[in-house]
Amino acid sequence: MGNQQIVQKLWNLCNVLRDDGITYHQYVTELTYLLFLKMMKETGSEEAIPKEYRWDSLIRLHGIDLKTHYQKLLIDLGNESNEILKQIYSNAQTNIDEPKNLEKIVRSIDELDWYSAKEEGLGDLYEGLLEKNASETKSGAGQYFTPRVLIDVIVKLVDPQPGERCNDPAAGTFGFMIAADRHIREKTDDYFDLSEKEAEFQTRKAFSGVELVRDTHRLALMNAMLHDIQGDIVLGDTLSDLGKDLKNFDVIMTNPPFGTKQGGERPTRDDLTFISTNKQLNFLQHIYRALKPDGKARAAVVLPDNVLFESGVGAKIREDLMDKCNLHTILRLPTGIFYAQGVKTNVLFFTRGKTDKGNTKEVWVYDLRTNMPSFGKRTPLTEQHFKGFMEAYHAEDRTKVEDERFSVFTREDIQKKDNSLDIGLIADESLSVYGNLPDPIESAEEAIAKLQQAARLLSEVVEELRSIDTADNNRENRKAAEPAGVSGNE
Template sequence: MSLQQKIDRITDILRRDDGISGAMHYTEQTSWVLFLKFLDDYEAEKEDEAILSGKPYQPVLDEEHRWSNWACPKTPDGKLDINRVRTGDDLTDYVNKELFPYLKNFANATSADPKSFTYKIGGIFQYLDNKVASGHTLREVLDIIDTLNFQSSDEMFELSLVYEGLLQNMGDAGGYAGEFYTPRAVVRAMVKVLDPRPGQTIYDAAAGSCGFLVEVFDHLKANKSQLTTEQWDFIQHDTFFGFEKTSLAYVMGMMNMILHGIESPNLFRGNTLTQNIRDIQEKDRYDIILANPPFGGKEKSQIQQNFPIQSNATELLFMQHFMKTLKTGGKAAIVIPEGVLFQTNSAFKQVKQELLENFNLHTILSLPAGVFLPYSGVKTNVLFFERSGGTSDVWYYECEPEQKLTKNKPITDAHLAEFVELYNSRTTTDRSWTVSASKLGEDYDLSAKNPAKQKDTVHLAPNDILKQIRIKEQQVAGLLDEIEQLLAET
């Protein structure tokens, strides 16, 4: 049975449980069980490495609360120890009254280093609870998860793919796709063209399930054999930073990063927009920013006070935050709704003026309608900019699949392959063109208007216009006569 089949089997089991209602619940519950099995394998691997190196290793979990003791204890010959294994009420009582309180307390320990793996575990379980009502149901789930081996690189890779699918299903069920899942083809294209390097810091102020941060990690890990020990340590502990407002997305994001192999992600729970951007200094900034911030939301006036250009539109507040938190020479790629490009009221105009005058907005990727269906029909674009002086030219690329995008026909890597190929050269094609910043006008309308599609307007003389109107009136009158005759004959 493949890992995907095992996860599907767990989903079927959880659907029968009285405490589970929908994909959001079974994804959340599958996640914490997966994570604890992963943690047990991680601890075992670290202990083996310590023995080989002759260095001591202090396990994160004490013996009583390790998977191999409470979840699936074994006999000396490796079989499930039926004399020690818990099930039914005994299992749920232990999980609810002993295991979860023990794990939650990790984040409250006064000696815990916020960067430590121990603290991260506490941060995860601080916002989690066991919702599986039946201990017999939970027993079935534990027995399946116990067959997984997270010390296998192949199984870990498969797990990362399966987990992405779980997060996507979570977004599908709750209508929170933007919160839990940005289409991976879009994420991969954004990461490929920015091409993050070891030693750079990566930031997402609306992290959700951390898809951007995970993709950057995979991008950096592809050349792991060429990395120094110092570079790899920096990647593990000091590269990835993010904020997430909602507790469930924060938990999913933290687990997503750890399950992908990031030992100490710097993910924090909180509303990014409560930070006064006037207080941000160069030391607080990041080399690369990748994000798909929430848009269409409204923020109260108290939050708006944190921004020089006040607006209740969250997309404008996040744009100001991203501009302020980008390092000198840094690069950003931000998903924004189409409205940001063409709206010209005071706040929208001021933000775009700031962006064009003080940043190099060199590229706008116009995404096709339907990228976020069925969760949102809003058309989106990706802004690529750098903190390296003002904008001189903007290169546009219009992604246009031959077939309309739907839930069952989503955007793919192939749809964005040409964009990725042309990004550095900024070549002009039927789908791409360059506009001088000086021609954008005083309203700073950044709408993507493909010149290859623009048709010359034919201006008719007034008499010719009147003739066309009379011809159309005669055609309408003739159709009305025919309808009237048909009605008379019936």
């Protein structure tokens, strides 16, 4: 049984939990608690786990005894002195109410073909499970999940090297760093070409990240551990004071979360020159400031279209970016590659200069969006779709590249447009009478997704108005209950 079949079997177990009202994301978190114990047994690494809480302790019990034991296990492992145990099980609690459902999942996990899973790699198995969760539209967990093929293309182009410090300030499940580790392992015979000290650096120091959401942080820790990466994955907010110490990196690759901070809240850091309510603009500023100013440190960042053209502070941040860095390439990504329909995104590739002025002379833009297939489950994105871009990116002389999708803009051209980077899109044939009409199913799915998003936003507005209304009513009631004061004519 291959890993794909195992992932499908594990995923199908979610059907068992539907009656317990468990969401897909809760299910993956629950699986992480159980898979950690099972994988520690399979890899002979159970020493750190107290004997009474190892995998076999779950197999021996049934019914309510199993559930009681499992609940105690989650609490106690979250209080262990071992740092990995403590972080994975911190504040852990089960969402499974029915003991027989818990027992079914434990027994099903135990009966899987773990020999085959180990042969193919437990890390790959877990990544497959995370991707399955992201691609399941009902889960909502992966609406901005970075497709694996895009991560792999970015890593190949950025080309992290042994000895370089790599970071993802919005780590998610740590996909960029795991791909970077895989990339370097392939170039160094799984680190055997490195000295013992160099190999230890790769395992313990080379890859780091920050993740804001506790459950996602748990998944990132598990993912890193199963890929033998022991780098620092911090639970926290890069846009808080925590981010001040994240600096002097050789490589940053990331896909920051989309959207504004709730309620237009501004970041709490006081070291950023420009402050915006747009989270991505703040992340972009953090990223180019966190690169080592040596003329070699580089970054690739996935950002939505609004970052390219937002005026005011946005224009100032883009100008600062082009001063401090050589913003050499922008890739305009196709729509439909993220699990949220209609999201328009780009990848910015830049290198930090040794000085803080005049580093960008020209920006090359590759349009992989216009006149492209409508990507989705039925037309998956593959590396072949990036072939033209990768060839153009690597060209020794870009001016000789014969590709209509590839164009160049001077810094002067960009300054005339208020430093807008919303540039480089070619003529859209689909807008002509001879163009292809959009896929009706894809169009309907996009419309549904937009309506659902609008409904969610309206629900948030209603909840906020209710809370304000409740607060006002409480104040009025308190005033009415106060004793009357002495009037002026008494």
